[in-house]
Amino acid sequence: MDGSDKRAMRRLESELGEPVAGGGLLHRRAFLRGGVAFAGAVTVAAKVNSAAAAPTIGAESPLSMTRPGKLFTGYGVPARSEEGVRRLFALVANREGAGTSRTPWHMLNGSITPSGLHFERHHNGVPDVDASRHTLLIHGLVKRPLVFTLATLQRYPMETRIHFIECAGNSGALTRPDPAQDTVGGLHGLLSCSEWTGVPVSVLLDEAGIDPRGKWVLAEGADAAGMSRSVPLAKLQDDAMIALYQNGEAVRPEQGYPMRLLLPGYEGNINVKWLRRLKVTEGPMHTRDETSKYTELMPDGKARQFTLPLGPKSVITHPSYGMKIQGPGYYEISGIAWSGAGRVRTVEVSADGGVSWATAALAQPVISKAVTRFRLPWRWSGQMTTLLSRAIDETGDIQPLRKPWMEQYAPGQGFHYNAMQLWAVDPLGNVKNTYA
Amino acid sequence: MPSNRILIAAVLGLCLAGTALAQPRLGRVATPDEIAKQDITIGPDGATLPPGAGSVADGLAVYEANCKSCHGDKGAGGPMDRLTGGIGSLTSGTPVKTVASYWPYATTIFDYVRRAMPYPAPQSLTSDEIYAVIAYLLSIDKIVPEDAVLSEKTLAQVRMPNRDGFISYYPKPPR
Numbered sequence: 001m002d003g004s005d006k007r008a009m010r011r012l013e014s015e016l017g018e019p020v021a022g023g024g025l026l027h028r029r030a031f032l033r034g035g036v037a038f039a040g041a042v043t044v045a046a047k048v049n050s051a052a053a054a055p056t057i058g059a060e061s062p063l064s065m066t067r068p069g070k071l072f073t074g075y076g077v078p079a080r081s082e083e084g085v086r087r088l089f090a091l092v093a094n095r096e097g098a099g100t101s102r103t104p105w106h107m108l109n110g111s112i113t114p115s116g117l118h119f120e121r122h123h124n125g126v127p128d129v130d131a132s133r134h135t136l137l138i139h140g141l142v143k144r145p146l147v148f149t150l151a152t153l154q155r156y157p158m159e160t161r162i163h164f165i166e167c168a169g170n171s172g173a174l175t176r177p178d179p180a181q182d183t184v185g186g187l188h189g190l191l192s193c194s195e196w197t198g199v200p201v202s203v204l205l206d207e208a209g210i211d212p213r214g215k216w217v218l219a220e221g222a223d224a225a226g227m228s229r230s231v232p233l234a235k236l237q238d239d240a241m242i243a244l245y246q247n248g249e250a251v252r253p254e255q256g257y258p259m260r261l262l263l264p265g266y267e268g269n270i271n272v273k274w275l276r277r278l279k280v281t282e283g284p285m286h287t288r289d290e291t292s293k294y295t296e297l298m299p300d301g302k303a304r305q306f307t308l309p310l311g312p313k314s315v316i317t318h319p320s321y322g323m324k325i326q327g328p329g330y331y332e333i334s335g336i337a338w339s340g341a342g343r344v345r346t347v348e349v350s351a352d353g354g355v356s357w358a359t360a361a362l363a364q365p366v367i368s369k370a371v372t373r374f375r376l377p378w379r380w381s382g383q384m385t386t387l388l389s390r391a392i393d394e395t396g397d398i399q400p401l402r403k404p405w406m407e408q409y410a411p412g413q414g415f416h417y418n419a420m421q422l423w424a425v426d427p428l429g430n431v432k433n434t435y436a
Numbered sequence: 437m438p439s440n441r442i443l444i445a446a447v448l449g450l451c452l453a454g455t456a457l458a459q460p461r462l463g464r465v466a467t468p469d470e471i472a473k474q475d476i477t478i479g480p481d482g483a484t485l486p487p488g489a490g491s492v493a494d495g496l497a498v499y500e501a502n503c504k505s506c507h508g509d510k511g512a513g514g515p516m517d518r519l520t521g522g523i524g525s526l527t528s529g530t531p532v533k534t535v536a537s538y539w540p541y542a543t544t545i546f547d548y549v550r551r552a553m554p555y556p557a558p559q560s561l562t563s564d565e566i567y568a569v570i571a572y573l574l575s576i577d578k579i580v581p582e583d584a585v586l587s588e589k590t591l592a593q594v595r596m597p598n599r600d601g602f603i604s605y606y607p608k609p610p611r
Binding site: 123124138152224276295297299300 | 462479480530531540607
């Protein structure tokens, strides 16, 4: 740091206050306190810009202000320069259509995922479902087996709620022995958050009339894998929804058009897409995707089954792998936090490898079983450091460190990973994935 | 005042009754025939297994024609999931999860293969072919004998090696 850097640092310090934790973390409201000073700086810059004289103001304006813009479009698309913001692919070898695409969280901000960037996990491609012929059958241990069409469901009272969906295999790369050098999207992009609108499942189950012996419900999709899962009846009677709309428009084909089972907070796979059937049963059916997959083998050789709600989790998206911090000074550390158990109560951030922690500001409102954006001002000294975050949910559950998470399971298990993500920052400002 | 309260209570009561009546109840009653056509789920009790039978020998032919290109010779895996072997490995440092070593119920194989396999042409195998290919796969690890014939009467009786290997964490982890 030369003399002018030090002076700039001291000026920032007087404007933003003393750090509240190691590594240069500032109080979560420091930016608001320093607001006046920043506004002043902007005014000065504007004056400098208007120095040259011109016959018309057009000569001094950007081209966009001097000619009419483009015409209207039937369906808008992102700006031209955002063409690189795309889902990230990690397809299963030899099996196109049975892999994943991931939400590029490191290229986004806020907490809602644009529908076209919602992650995908298909087991045999995206089916082309004819909505006018598609039906939902509710049968099994019910008094009246019933059939619903999309048109009938659209006549029911609906609910609108914001919820995340996270694949049970999300972040599984972090169970590998060496830290994978990949972006937030590549590592944690099997998570997305949308506003969902649809019919509460409980209303339809009431209409069918549940036999008291019924305790589980087999849910099945109309895709080429016939994806099916056993769902606890109690969850369907609680906050489950037949989702018909996603972010205001019909659910996208990749997300289950024309109808998807939404089980807030439960692992992604059980949120069955292209839902065609609900069968009420006494016990679970032990389908392939609740035995062979999405179960976690423990060191004693036994496997956990029906570990459905996802644990508290957070990850810093800015800065993160692939970004280069442009020299010492002020930055905003920002990221996302969520929990399958309810609301995120607190997110804590450390800029000294977990030695000290500061509480981040949470974007309001904090919604149960939804992605919450967190932010914290940070003054980077230019020295090597490690950034990490941990989420604590409203049940008091705390996001674990990687080591205790790994110790719960047998080697090679990658489902339901929710340990803390550490980012190592080197003196050049490069950010890398690290385990310690 | 008391009469006002009674009136308010009466109005509230009507409103609540109105809400209950407003339940749309628009579902059409399903016929037994349409339920039978759609209910392809096979539970561990095997109650919904379709009639049919297949031998280990028949299953080898089904496997070679439909499965081997993805699951390798004798289900050894590659490029897709390994299906055989790995029995006894779950407590080792390198657990190998296969159909033979990990899946708790043979009925799940029928359910999954019938609905989802072979990958390029799901739902294209007959019941006899599915019983046969399960018999063949399970014979490789001697879960069923070489001369086994599996059918809707016998499949649910097959005891998989990891039958008791799963612990339900719903509604809560066991203490």
